[in-house]
Amino acid sequence: MSGPSHELDVSAFERGVSAECESGVPLGAYASSDAVHYLFLGARGAFALERPHADGRAATAFSATFPLFSWDEREMRDEWNVRFADLPDPRPLRGQDGRMPDALLATGGGLMHMVVGPVHAGIIEPGRFTFSSGGETVVHLDAQLSYSHRGVERHLCGTDALEAAAGVARICGSCSASRSLAYAQALEQLAGIELDPGVELARLVVVELERVYNHLADLAASAAGAGWGPGFARGMALKERAMRACRLGGGHRLLFDAIVPGGVGPSTLREPSELRATLRVLASSAEHYFAALFGNPSVVARWERAGVVSRKMARAFGAVGPASRASGGKIDVRAFAPYGAYRRIRVDAATAASGDAFARCCVKRDELRGSFRAIDEALAQLGDARPSAPKMPRLGPGAAIGVVEGPRGAETVAVHVDDRGRLSRLHVISASYRNWPIVAAAMDGNIVPDFPLVNKSFNLCYACADR
Amino acid sequence: MTQSSFRGSLGIRHLVCGSCNGCEHEMNALNNAYYDITRDGWDIVASPRHADVITVTGPMTVAMRAAAEQTVDAVPLPRVVVAIGDCAAGVGPWAGAPEAGEGAGVELEAAIFVHGCPPTPDAIRSGLEEAGTILSRGDVARAVKDQKRER
Ligand code: SF4
Numbered sequence: 001m002s003g004p005s006h007e008l009d010v011s012a013f014e015r016g017v018s019a020e021c022e023s024g025v026p027l028g029a030y031a032s033s034d035a036v037h038y039l040f041l042g043a044r045g046a047f048a049l050e051r052p053h054a055d056g057r058a059a060t061a062f063s064a065t066f067p068l069f070s071w072d073e074r075e076m077r078d079e080w081n082v083r084f085a086d087l088p089d090p091r092p093l094r095g096q097d098g099r100m101p102d103a104l105l106a107t108g109g110g111l112m113h114m115v116v117g118p119v120h121a122g123i124i125e126p127g128r129f130t131f132s133s134g135g136e137t138v139v140h141l142d143a144q145l146s147y148s149h150r151g152v153e154r155h156l157c158g159t160d161a162l163e164a165a166a167g168v169a170r171i172c173g174s175c176s177a178s179r180s181l182a183y184a185q186a187l188e189q190l191a192g193i194e195l196d197p198g199v200e201l202a203r204l205v206v207v208e209l210e211r212v213y214n215h216l217a218d219l220a221a222s223a224a225g226a227g228w229g230p231g232f233a234r235g236m237a238l239k240e241r242a243m244r245a246c247r248l249g250g251g252h253r254l255l256f257d258a259i260v261p262g263g264v265g266p267s268t269l270r271e272p273s274e275l276r277a278t279l280r281v282l283a284s285s286a287e288h289y290f291a292a293l294f295g296n297p298s299v300v301a302r303w304e305r306a307g308v309v310s311r312k313m314a315r316a317f318g319a320v321g322p323a324s325r326a327s328g329g330k331i332d333v334r335a336f337a338p339y340g341a342y343r344r345i346r347v348d349a350a351t352a353a354s355g356d357a358f359a360r361c362c363v364k365r366d367e368l369r370g371s372f373r374a375i376d377e378a379l380a381q382l383g384d385a386r387p388s389a390p391k392m393p394r395l396g397p398g399a400a401i402g403v404v405e406g407p408r409g410a411e412t413v414a415v416h417v418d419d420r421g422r423l424s425r426l427h428v429i430s431a432s433y434r435n436w437p438i439v440a441a442a443m444d445g446n447i448v449p450d451f452p453l454v455n456k457s458f459n460l461c462y463a464c465a466d467r
Numbered sequence: 468m469t470q471s472s473f474r475g476s477l478g479i480r481h482l483v484c485g486s487c488n489g490c491e492h493e494m495n496a497l498n499n500a501y502y503d504i505t506r507d508g509w510d511i512v513a514s515p516r517h518a519d520v521i522t523v524t525g526p527m528t529v530a531m532r533a534a535a536e537q538t539v540d541a542v543p544l545p546r547v548v549v550a551i552g553d554c555a556a557g558v559g560p561w562a563g564a565p566e567a568g569e570g571a572g573v574e575l576e577a578a579i580f581v582h583g584c585p586p587t588p589d590a591i592r593s594g595l596e597e598a599g600t601i602l603s604r605g606d607v608a609r610a611v612k613d614q615k616r617e618r
Contacts, residue, residue, distance in 0.1 A: 095530040118534050121513035123481045123494045126531060147530045148485045151565035170560040170584070173489025236499040243496070254489050256584065463487045 013051040014060055020049070021066045025331055026318050027403060027412045028429035029062075029072040031080035038062070038069075039401060039412060039429070045337050046401040046412065058085035068318025071433065094146035094466075103130035106140035114448070118147045125462035129451070136447040143440040148466035153426045161187055161395055161415065161423050162261050168413070169256045171428060172464030177210040177255040178406030179428065179464070182413040185339065185402030187261045190417060191393050195263065197341070201378040202269045202387040204341040206250050206258045207404065208371040208378075213242035214407035215364040215371075216286065218459040222361050223293060225453030226302035231293055238289055241282050249275045263390030269382070276379040283372035290365050303358035307442040307454030310355055317438040321409020321431045322367070323458055325351045326359035333405035345377050357457035395421040406431055408460060430464035477509045477599055480518035480542065484535050484571035485561070486525035490552040490585040494522060502588045509595065515541035520598045522591075523575055526554045526561040527568030539575050545607050547598045550577035551591060553584045560584075573618070578610035 017038045020026060025041040036059060037048045053059055053076075061084040063069040074093040076082040091101040105113055111134050118126035126147035132140040152171050156164045168183045169176045181203055188195070220235020243253040250258030251267020258268045269275070293299060309319065314327040324331065332349035334342045350366035352359035397419040403412045409431030416425035439458050446454060481494055497504045498511060512518050515538050527535065539548065550572020553559035557570025568574050578601055581594035601610045 098529050098533055118531065119482065119538050123491050123511065125483050125488055148528060149530055150485050150526060150528055150561045150567040152561065155561060155564035167560045170487050173487040173492060233500060240496060240499045240501050254492060461488055
């Protein structure tokens, strides 16, 4: 991170942000008490373009031109009092005092409205979805989240940055390991330390295990969305095996605390050879599953042309991860800006072009194969060596950004640390936060009963989007 | 009169109140082929009207509170609230966070607290068995009171 000392005059700042949005890789934006920070990904990692916001001048709302910043800028206004001259969506991003702002409706002859949530029928996180439809065809869907907003960023501020790692791991259960890694990366940049190659390999194993259990669950849910019960049951059984492998490899079924600042947790990779053998069997079971799933014409027919996201739309909304790569996007942080062991174990970005639920399932299948390969390679390189114990010096003041490719795309964590090693600002931009607006947009022209199918082909989290 | 039938046929409604989704992964595991609670005649149901037991997770959030209370109220009596996870017991990582409450289980008067972050599927299953026992004995109110006293 360039740090707030890297002052730009306002028009140079605006030109810079626009140019990076046009041709670079935007990650998101946030405010701290005195500046606004727009984050982008370069080949050597994340960087920020910044300007002060407390100087009385209204800030430019980039979301007027680049809708991808819509949530970020509303949040900056609501929570950090950033004054924008021209914010397109005047509604608060989150519910205020327990009341959700009115949903955006499409109105006109014959259109009807249906509200679903925040409590849903299954074991799912809360959100309110308001459909405007003509008969069965959806004209507009407004997705309003924030029911899981706990105020995690403010809660962790003021605590010791190293001790806050356990909280960071519990912001969201489904992408815990990836976020822990992004957070650790940021603190390690601040400390200026390099890690042992063995520790980096162990971390690769942990975050790829996270991708494995998530993608298996997503494919299972997509089978369910297509109405194929046996495909769901088989997929969820594979996910259970993957979660047991997580416990074996990371000491926890959801990999909480398997990655810590300066290294890995004490239970990470205690039985590397048993893990390797287990995963080889799981990888071969997964292949049988793929053959059944992708060989089932009625499932594939339901996936095809459902929830289409065009390349243009994906870019405008700043989609990340499989949501972007299934629409022709090329960015996978592991390949574009390799970090840790990905500098030695290369992972190719899996892509597809059709932008529908089928394309997203194909990308996840291909990534599962890549994950099994990468883990096997990392475990081969590690052999029987146990990763060394975490080492972390006392932190000095400064700011840094960590970014890693999680199961749903770029997981970004920005940290500001004060001169006593405590967090003064923490900001989490999750892949789900980036991708939610596109789920809503992908429903246009689809029928209401296809919402579960379209939604599950993204399978985003709420907890890390709401924070 | 109907009491003894509860244990064998629990209808379970799950309610998420600001959880990180970790507890939901383990609740979902109850339905997979390894834990398969339908073998016991238990079912995770879609409507609170069909439920005997409400499992709740998360610290409770300002935004969820009203919807959560309405959902519990929609469950016919007798009903048991089971708190799943440390957050729901008010001792998780978000205790004291600005938009978090006292724990979903605390606020919604749980009779049973299953600890863990998240609890294992087997621990959740034990909690549900206990819920069946309490329903069969017909002493939900006493169980809730005992829990409050322990806190
Ligand atoms: S108890 Fe742990 S797993 Fe459950 S919601 Fe809280 S942080 Fe997540």
